[in-house]
Amino acid sequence: MRDVAVIGVGMSEWGEVWEKSHRRLWTEAALAAVDDAGVDRVDALYVGCMSGGLFVGQEHLGAMLSDQLGMGPVPGTRVESACASGGVAFRQAVMAVASGAHDIVLASGVEKMTDVDGAAATYALSTAADQEYECFQGVTFPGLYAMMARVHMHRHGTTRRQLAQVAVKNHANGALNDKAQYPMKVTVEQVLESPGVADPLRVLDCSPITDGAAAVIVVPLADAKKLSKNPAVKVLASAQASDTLALHDRADLCWLASTAKAAEGAYRMAGIGPGDVSFAEVHDCFTIAEIMVMEALGLVEKGQGGQATEAGWTALDGKIPVNPSGGLKAKGHPVGATGIAQVVESVLQLRGSCGARQVRNARRALTQNMGGTGASSVVHIFERA
């Protein structure tokens, strides 16, 4: 297997972007990544997209986007793993380059979510859960995470205030990110007074609905210097795991076993432990998710995610900064693009080009992207080459 590096990154505009279509958003991100890397061809492309069908009535995305890219008849493959689609698409690109199948691969993600109304978007997202035995009963995605939050609070003493502090921290970081959909600071009180969605979660505990795309260029590490003037970022590890689709089938309702399993594989592959990571970009689709993900990644002890957040460990200047980009919460969550955008942030941080939100001495980054209530998780580790 060849060592792999990321040499180019790009993002489209993120937000409620009515004037731009699914394909337009994707092409902007893809061209930004191609231009950033300075390459004049790609040999294959992977696109993570949760539901082109339900959001814009368009499938066959691999071919459509290869067509839009205008770089010849390159094989285009669409990857779906619910909200982990982007991270899993990146993993396919890494494996394609590592195996020697392709040399220059575009890994990308896109979701165009605001062409449909809120109810239709909620329905499309709910298809990541068990349709027959969860959704049929009237539970929503926030409802499923709310049930995990209640167990976490009951078992570990996590407080409502600690959940709110995840949102406060991520919005503070997002306020420093010009790509963020909601780059405004929020207070604990604003979170606690925001409208209830599914007790104990409120609107400001939830990531938003977003239009957006992101893309990166993946090449053999040995070719990185020849292909691009950018400092190469090495992919140290890629690992993925699954869990039961339905939350109620899990042995432990407040432990993300798929994330723990993927992290274990990634740490082994990289030859490092959680203490060797400079910062992490994780899947904070809800405030409780960030707390549980930190525990599963081993960044904090089991049950200590809330306290660690309250103590400021995960802030930009903390012991282990989490979501310096603002996370899904503030940056936005165009589901298929999220996993790729985490890679974009990691690369920019490791290049040292994040300005006001730059993590000091950023040497190694970890990204964690998950689908559903954690039925799929994918973890990557990066290092400045």
Next chain:
Amino acid sequence: MHIGPPRYWREIPQRYRYEAAKCARCGKIHFPPRTKCECGGREFSQHILAPEGALETFTIIRTPPSGFSDQAPYAVGIVKLDDGVRMTAQVVDCDLDKLAIGQRVRREFRKLQVEGESGINCYGYKYVPA
């Protein structure tokens, strides 16, 4: 989103009659039934779910999905039945402010949602305080 008759009909043994499958090899009960158990077993006997259990967690849905808007706010929980099977279901006929983890509940057959004028009246299980 309409479910459609075949898809609804296929789940009737579980939603109306609470039929689960017990692995002949390791004894694990699967609800809904599966084709293969994680122990490797592929033979199952029928098991009817225990009628009562306890609430392991719950939420109060305040922003409901389409089809449930006339019911909000309502409680949804994960119930662990006395035979060890866990399932997601609504908890009704209760004081939403007094629900707690550990609450004993009993299953009842109820209407879940109405899929509009040309859709199906969907029935299934809900739980009430025992």
